[in-house]
Amino acid sequence: MRGEEPVPRFQSSAVEESLADTPVVVVHGARQVGKSTLVTALASGCRQPVVSVTFDDPETLEAARMDPTGFVAQAGQGTLVIDEVQRVPEIMLPLKANVDRDRRPGRFLLAGSADVFRVRGVGDSLAGRVESVRLMSFSQGELARREQPEDFVAALLRRPAAPELVGMVAGEGSGPVEPLSPTVVLAGGFPEATFRTPRRRDAWFRTYIRRLADHDAYEYHGGGFQDEMEKLTRLLAAGGASEIVQSRLAGDLGTSDSTMGTYLRTLRTMNLLVEVPSWTRPVRGRAVRRPKAALTDTGLSAGLGRLTQDNVQKPGMREFYGAVVEQLVMLELIKQQGWSSETFEIYHYRDNDDLEVDLVIDLLDGRLIAIEVKSGQTVKTDAFKKLERFRDKVSDHDVIGVVFHGGKTVQVLHDWIYVLPIQALWKLD
Known part of the structure; x- marks a missing residue:
């Protein structure tokens, strides 16, 4: 830079x-x-x-x-x-x-x-x-130095056809759509870290958390938390974007549930933790009300979790990479929420009937965008079935379904499900 x-x-x-x-x-x-x-x-x-x-x-x-x-x-x-x-x-x-x-x-x-x-x-x-x-770390559109802000939600609501989508995602004159590069996920968007080599970037993240633990954690929380902050951020990093189960985190850290509550509040105060609530409008089946949370940057999560270009497909790390890819999608939408021409709220959904939807975008007029995120390059039918089940449960809403994936496929199914490469988040105009 x-x-x-x-x-x-x-x-x-x-x-x-x-x-x-x-x-x-x-x-x-x-x-x-x-x-x-x-x-x-x-x-x-x-x-x-x-x-x-x-x-x-x-x-x-x-x-x-x-x-x-x-x-x-x-x-x-x-x-x-x-x-x-x-x-x-x-x-x-x-x-x-x-x-x-x-x-x-x-x-x-x-x-x-x-x-x-x-x-x-x-x-x-x-x-x-x-x-x-x-203000969050750089969005992918900012890193690409777009002249105009990316605005995925507004672009999707125009309901472009599949041939138009292919050109929009690939970009004019840039050839075919390419799979998502792990480099995008691992780099994140912190100005001082993004443009470093992977080794130097990981060193920056480790020092960054250590300095926050030594100084800011004490300033905003008082005694005690600075000794536990590095452990807690590593636990949160390992989840990518996932529901916060406070009692489980407390058990993993060996502290009480109430103390964990104050630790999480401190991370929110420090703008290190980003959350989306559960979508809880009345539907058939009781919704689970825990928020989904993530650290504020995928590079930070990858660095703390020792996720690298060389191990993203290795057993154990493959699942971690998938969680961080979902984190990338969640964070990019939260960033775009700040400047989108559409007003919307971001949620996730899970109910006691074992139905989960990674993200739900709730628009002012009541329309919903239900989003599933897959880090792999192929999309299986279970992703579509989840969106169909969710649509059936909220039949009084107009639902647009989106399946983001790490591959190249661009499709529109049944006039309401969009199968899109993750890059569509910052390339759709």
Whole structure:
């Protein structure tokens, strides 16, 4: 990446839209996903005066703690940009009072490596005054330096025919569709890790988690968790995208269920854990309500789980690779959710009749997109049967079925099931 054009960040449009009508905008995400770079770029394009500070600077940090009321007023009629805002949670009440006196949009642009409203000591939610934008690691469309953001859901809703889909997935002039390369899955999207060699990337991930465990885990949780954080993140990495069974994790880590609950909350605060809830609208058969969760990046999961290009097809690791491929699909959809032209929520589905659907996209108008993910290059009939069973259970909804796979096949079956290579997620226009 060094010396090349900067990788575009498609979430910048969401931040700009929020600044246009909201007094306080918070950009939050895991450490090293590019928050400071994004916020700095947006601040440089502001038409009004900007004061930029960071709480990584000890003098600035002390000034904010000594006089938070005066600190938040320093930008006057301009915009105050604060990086690492979670370091001074007590600033939120003076900021609220300041906003209540002057509700102009775009007054405060805050960035934090923790979800500041989950941090202990924050005195108010700033409800009605703030909008939060989550920044994740690079999407595959960003890494490909697309001019326009990828938007799979919007493209699918146009119901393209199979011949059109082949061209869209292959790309103009790029030849036939190719199978998914494990390199895409293993690299992930962290700016500092993605462009390294596999060996150096794995070293970066190990150091990254160790530093978070040594410092951030103590800051956001207090004593104890830093000793267990590396073990817990490795356990979560091994699941790829899977349901969280808190009691099982507690048993694996040798701790209590309540303690595991606080550990998981800390990982959410640190933006290291991404979750999708269970889809629970009334259907025949009782739905299971546990969320499906994953670490925030497939490269991080692969690095912690020692998944490599050489062992993805070996016994034991093949199943792990499949779970990380499902994680890739889930994370890419969550990223696109931030800029898609369609408004949607993401769920998973499992009920007591042994029916599981990997992901369910719920649109505003009640339509559903049911998604199955297969890492292999061939698609078996059980994937179609799951989608058909789900459609039967929710017969009052219009359902589109999607089977993502690691191969090259592009098909439309029965006018409602789309069989697509995983690359369609970031290549469909």
